[in-house]
Amino acid sequence: MRIADRTRALGTETAFAVAARAAAHAATGAAVYPFHLGDLNFKTPENIVEAANKAIRDGKTGYCPNGGILPLRETLANDVNSRRTTEYTAENVSIQPGGKPVIGKFLQVLMNPGDEVLCPTPGYPIYESQIEYLGGIVRPYGFIPGKNGFVIDLEGLEKAISPKTKAIIINDYQNPTGASCTEEERKKLAELAQRHDLAVLLDEAYFEIHYSGTGKSIVDYGDMAKRSVLLYTFSKKFAMTGWRLGAALGPKPVIDLITKLNVNDESCTNHFVQYAGLAGLTGDHSGPAAIVDALRERRDAAVALLNATPGVSCYTPEASFYLFPDVTDLMRAKGFGDDYAAFAEDVLAKTGVSFCTRLHFGAPLPGEERRYIRLAYSGIDVAAIKEGLGALKTYAGG
Amino acid sequence: MRIADRTRALGTETAFAVAARAAAHAATGAAVYPFHLGDLNFKTPENIVEAANKAIRDGKTGYCPNGGILPLRETLANDVNSRRTTEYTAENVSIQPGGKPVIGKFLQVLMNPGDEVLCPTPGYPIYESQIEYLGGIVRPYGFIPGKNGFVIDLEGLEKAISPKTKAIIINDYQNPTGASCTEEERKKLAELAQRHDLAVLLDEAYFEIHYSGTGKSIVDYGDMAKRSVLLYTFSKKFAMTGWRLGAALGPKPVIDLITKLNVNDESCTNHFVQYAGLAGLTGDHSGPAAIVDALRERRDAAVALLNATPGVSCYTPEASFYLFPDVTDLMRAKGFGDDYAAFAEDVLAKTGVSFCTRLHFGAPLPGEERRYIRLAYSGIDVAAIKEGLGALKTYAGG
Numbered sequence: 001m002r003i004a005d006r007t008r009a010l011g012t013e014t015a016f017a018v019a020a021r022a023a024a025h026a027a028t029g030a031a032v033y034p035f036h037l038g039d040l041n042f043k044t045p046e047n048i049v050e051a052a053n054k055a056i057r058d059g060k061t062g063y064c065p066n067g068g069i070l071p072l073r074e075t076l077a078n079d080v081n082s083r084r085t086t087e088y089t090a091e092n093v094s095i096q097p098g099g100k101p102v103i104g105k106f107l108q109v110l111m112n113p114g115d116e117v118l119c120p121t122p123g124y125p126i127y128e129s130q131i132e133y134l135g136g137i138v139r140p141y142g143f144i145p146g147k148n149g150f151v152i153d154l155e156g157l158e159k160a161i162s163p164k165t166k167a168i169i170i171n172d173y174q175n176p177t178g179a180s181c182t183e184e185e186r187k188k189l190a191e192l193a194q195r196h197d198l199a200v201l202l203d204e205a206y207f208e209i210h211y212s213g214t215g216k217s218i219v220d221y222g223d224m225a226k227r228s229v230l231l232y233t234f235s236k237k238f239a240m241t242g243w244r245l246g247a248a249l250g251p252k253p254v255i256d257l258i259t260k261l262n263v264n265d266e267s268c269t270n271h272f273v274q275y276a277g278l279a280g281l282t283g284d285h286s287g288p289a290a291i292v293d294a295l296r297e298r299r300d301a302a303v304a305l306l307n308a309t310p311g312v313s314c315y316t317p318e319a320s321f322y323l324f325p326d327v328t329d330l331m332r333a334k335g336f337g338d339d340y341a342a343f344a345e346d347v348l349a350k351t352g353v354s355f356c357t358r359l360h361f362g363a364p365l366p367g368e369e370r371r372y373i374r375l376a377y378s379g380i381d382v383a384a385i386k387e388g389l390g391a392l393k394t395y396a397g398g
Numbered sequence: 399m400r401i402a403d404r405t406r407a408l409g410t411e412t413a414f415a416v417a418a419r420a421a422a423h424a425a426t427g428a429a430v431y432p433f434h435l436g437d438l439n440f441k442t443p444e445n446i447v448e449a450a451n452k453a454i455r456d457g458k459t460g461y462c463p464n465g466g467i468l469p470l471r472e473t474l475a476n477d478v479n480s481r482r483t484t485e486y487t488a489e490n491v492s493i494q495p496g497g498k499p500v501i502g503k504f505l506q507v508l509m510n511p512g513d514e515v516l517c518p519t520p521g522y523p524i525y526e527s528q529i530e531y532l533g534g535i536v537r538p539y540g541f542i543p544g545k546n547g548f549v550i551d552l553e554g555l556e557k558a559i560s561p562k563t564k565a566i567i568i569n570d571y572q573n574p575t576g577a578s579c580t581e582e583e584r585k586k587l588a589e590l591a592q593r594h595d596l597a598v599l600l601d602e603a604y605f606e607i608h609y610s611g612t613g614k615s616i617v618d619y620g621d622m623a624k625r626s627v628l629l630y631t632f633s634k635k636f637a638m639t640g641w642r643l644g645a646a647l648g649p650k651p652v653i654d655l656i657t658k659l660n661v662n663d664e665s666c667t668n669h670f671v672q673y674a675g676l677a678g679l680t681g682d683h684s685g686p687a688a689i690v691d692a693l694r695e696r697r698d699a700a701v702a703l704l705n706a707t708p709g710v711s712c713y714t715p716e717a718s719f720y721l722f723p724d725v726t727d728l729m730r731a732k733g734f735g736d737d738y739a740a741f742a743e744d745v746l747a748k749t750g751v752s753f754c755t756r757l758h759f760g761a762p763l764p765g766e767e768r769r770y771i772r773l774a775y776s777g778i779d780v781a782a783i784k785e786g787l788g789a790l791k792t793y794a795g796g
Contacts, residue, residue: 001597001625001652002564004510012661016464039460049454056447062437062640066414097495097642101664112402129662166400199399227399242460242669244495254399263410264527266499270668271640 011129015356021345022354031352033388037379038175040321042239042294045287051279055272064271067259068095068247072274072281076247079281080232083207084217086225091252094259097269099205099233099246102258103169104130106229106248109257110199111136111167118160118168120152122176122324122361122372124203127169139165142365143177149315150177150324152185156365158192167199168192172218173206176361176374177324178317181218190221200228206320208237208288211296215319229254236321236378237288238280245269245277295321298377298385305389306375310398321378328371330396338371351391409527413754419743420752429750431786435777436573438719440637440692443685449677453670462669465657466493466645470672473679474645478630481605482615484623489650492657495667497603497631497644500656501567502528504627504646507655508597509534509565516558516566518550520574520722520759520770522601525567537563540763541575547713548575548722550583554763556590565597566590570616571604574759574772575722576715579616588619598626604718606635606686609694613717627652634719634776635686636678643667643675693719696775696783703787704773708796719776726769728794736769749789 018036026032067073073090081088096102103126111117113135119127121140131138139160142153170189172181181189193200202224207215219225229250235241248258262268280288299316302323306314311330314323327343336343340357347353358364358372377385416434424430465471471488479486494500501524509515511533517525519538529536539555541548568587570579579587591598600622605613617623627648633639646656660666678686697714700721704712709728712721725741734741738755745751756762756770775783 001508001649003651003655004506004508006510007507007655007658010655010658010662012658041460043457044454044459052454053451056442056450059441060640061442061638062439064640097664097668100662104663108402109405110399110402112404126662133662197400240459242458242462242666244664244666244668251399253401257401257405257408260405260408260410264408264498264524264531265502265663266495266642268640268642270495270642270671273668 006133009132011125011132013125015360018344018354018356018360021348025348025352025354031387033351033353033384034379035353035355035375035377035388038376039241040236040239040291040378041380042291044239044243045280047283047287048238048240048276048280052272052276055275060272060275062271064268064274066262066268067255068093068269069271069274072278075278075281076232077249080230080249083214085220088249092249092255094248094255094262095269095274096246096248096262097244097266099231099235100126102229102231102246102248103127103201103203104134105258105261106201107131107134107136108261109254114164115166116162116164118157118165118198119362120169120171120174121363121365122358123171124175125361128362137164140362140365142368143174143179145326145370149317150174150179151182154185154188161192161196165196165198167201169201169203170218171203173204173209173215173319175206175320176322176356178315178320178322180318186216186218186221189218190224193224193227194222198227200224201231202228203231205231205233206236209292209295209321210319211292211299212318226251234277234280237291238277239291240277240280243273243276245273295377297382298380299323301382301385302375302377302389305386305393308398309389309393310396312396321376323375323377324372325375326370327373331371333396340371344373347392347395351388351395353388353392404531407530409523409530411523411758413758416742416752416754416758419746423746423750423752429785431749431751431782432777433751433753433773433775433786436774437639437777438634438637438689439777439779440689442637442641443678445681445685446636446638446674446678450670450674453673458670458673460669462666462672464660464666465653466491466667467669467672470676473676474630475647477679478628478647481613483618486647490647490653492646492653492660493667493672494644494646494660495642495664497629497633498524500627500629500644500646501525501599501601502532503656503659504599505529505532505534506659507652512562513564514560514562516555516563516596517760518567518569518572519761519763520756521569522573523759526760535562538760538763540766541572541577543724543768547715548572548577549580552583552586559590559594563594563596565599567599567601568616569601571602571607571613571717573604573718574720574754576713576718576720578716584614584616584619587616588622591622591625592620596625598622599629600626601629603629603631604634607690607693607719608717609690609697610716624649632675632678635689636675637689638675638678641671641674643671693775695780696778697721699780699783700773700775700787703784703791706796707787707791708794710794719774721773721775722770723773724768725771729769731794738769742771745790745793749786749793751786751790
């Protein structure tokens with residue numbers, strides 16, 4: 001069978017290769033510390049599970065509206081509004097089988113072939129993959145080391161804008177760096193989007209995985225609510241990654257087209273899973289709160305050990321469940337220079353610590369000289385974090 | 399926000415407007431007989447529900463492999479092989495959130511913009527919509543009235559093939575006509591596909607909704623297994639429409655690319671729902687058998703009443719849960735000529751019978767003179783069938 005040309009531009013998430021190497025190492029009987037996983041090792045809260053079982057018993061097993069059941073759309077609109085100044089109603093919500101489908105659907109509805117899209121690097125690799133697959137041009141903008149955490153290279157971002165730039169992808173709170181935007185960044189992003197009339201994909205997948213205070217959304221700045229599609233997911237807050245439940249929120253004409261894509265692509269999202277998500281939003285919040293508390297403990301344990309490791313330095317992010325330590329000096333000390341693959345392999349073999357590297361998150365920027373790895377602490381308990389990163393510290397001579 | 403040009407070519411399923419009219423009529427307190435629904439009013443069999451509950455309890459709530467869990471892929475390959483001469487293994491299976499996603503993914507992987515694709519009419523409207531959305535050209539081929547049921551206009555099909563024809567969509571057992579291919583048709587389709595080196599989407603969504611004997615698959619003819627992607631769904635056989643579970647089966651290079659689209663589009667299909675599907679395939683088959691038995695009773699009741707209705711004639715399909723009666727003479731007798739919308743509205747107002755018409759299933763062929771409606775009996779019990787079609791018979795003066 002002759003394969004269509006468009007598939008040549010289709011990228012992937014290369015983190016799966018890391019998982020395969022970790023599994024092979026574990027198969028030899030060695031201990032593996034899975035910092036490469038972006039999945040959570042928490043149980044989905046019981047009230048959500050109960051709601052799913054009840055919905056199945058109640059016969060919510062047939063098709064439902066393409067854009068999702070009305071009570072979930074209404075409740076999610078209100079829930080999102082309660083943390084932002086938005087005034088979304090059910091008409092502004094299209095339920096999706098996960099947060100990820102919003103990326104491709106946003107680009108299909110708002111990007112023409114040949115349009116340029118501003119895209120964070122390091123960043124979630126599916127942004128680049130989908131932009132290029134759909135015929136757009138990736139214009140990367142950097143997350144660079146700042147005083148207290150990674151910051152957006154605003155100067156570089158502004159320089160990257162041309163008359164062909166039609167959209168920007170913003171991921172606040174960010175994978176892989178864990179960065180939260182500063183007030184200055186949010187204002188500047190909103191100002192640039194308005195000045196250049198950009199459509200905005202606002203990926204807030206980690207908005208509620210927040211360790212001090214509450215999240216602040218860029219959608220509240222300037223006219224961002226009018227030009228943004230907000231990516232919402234139930235995956236992280238409610239430990240529902242495998243349930244596949246998310247949503248797009250935005251202006252009605254765009255949401256209507258996103259739902260029209262659902263008519264063509266998958267009819268609807270699983271019917272009874274939507275009742276489960278509804279229970280998550282309306283029910284007892286002790287489950288999600290316990291998840292954030294556990295993640296905070298893990299973050300603190302991991303950051304302390306990383307900063308006690310010779311040749312490694314790491315910020316303390318206020319959100320997400322990722323760390324993006326600078327390992328340049330450790331890689332040099334061990335003689336790996338910038339050979340990420342050899343370094344990762346050596347660390348896995350000698351300590352069992354498995355992680356993704358900078359290379360899994362988009363092409364490095366010109367002049368990018370420091371070396372980073374990404375550690376996710378969503379799928380590993382505090383005891384294992386201490387064991388694994390303790391071994392890494394020893395490996396580094398600490 | 400400026401909407402991207404590609405969305406102008408995006409079609410939809412217009413049957414939703416019929417559902418809205420039926421709901422409005424029901425809201426007046428009138429009885430409505432919902433023959434427009436392609437959904438099932440059966441409960442999902444208990445062993446499948448139990449398996450879902452168990453999988454949730456067992457923590458199958460995180461991400462799973464992009465192409466689906468290995469036991470489901472293996473078991474489905476064997477199950478499909480047991481009814482065909484194929485030799486699929488897990489490598490030939492990509493699990494999807496429904497059967498419908500296979501349509502768009504097949505076209506993305508095998509159709510270039512400008513390629514022509516042979517597509518049945520009347521037929522499932524999403525074929526046309528996705529072909530045109532992805533930049534292909536629809537070349538319709540007809541299902542026309544034959545001796546014992548609708549048959550493919552093989553002469554017209556052959557004439558529609560040009561050097562630009564790259565693929566054919568075959569829907570055997572067919573929506574909306576309920577037609578099963580004859581032996582001659584299967585041989586001819588396989589011969590044409592081989593001669594013109596066509597990629598084949600074989601939509602077998604209704605393969606196991608079969609009332610006498612068992613289904614015979616076109617994939618068994620000639621070299622079809624090498625050039626076909628088979629669309630499988632759990633929706634109909636197991637009354638799982640709202641669970642969203644299906645699969646693409648085909649040659650490994652194509653299946654690998656389809657799974658790569660899953661990486662980009664939705665990560666994976668709901669994890670625990672896959673264990674539910676596995677239980678459906680391996681467990682007690684009395685549930686699916688009872689569904690087919692009930693559907694057979696409905697078919698027989700509906701066909702008998704339709705053929706007793708003046709100005710209406712209807713075949714007795716051996717598969718699917720659709721009837722596609724010829725209502726030309728009734729429409730003429732009632733003075734509607736070829737105004738389907740006015741006819742449907744009049745029938746709904748006077749009898750409560752709600753249905754889709756020929757117009758919901760692709761553009762009529764040149765010279766197509768007879769008028770048809772589609773009645774689905776998947777969502778309506780025998781007693782309501784008798785009431786509703788009894789009222790239609792009276793409406794027609796019978």
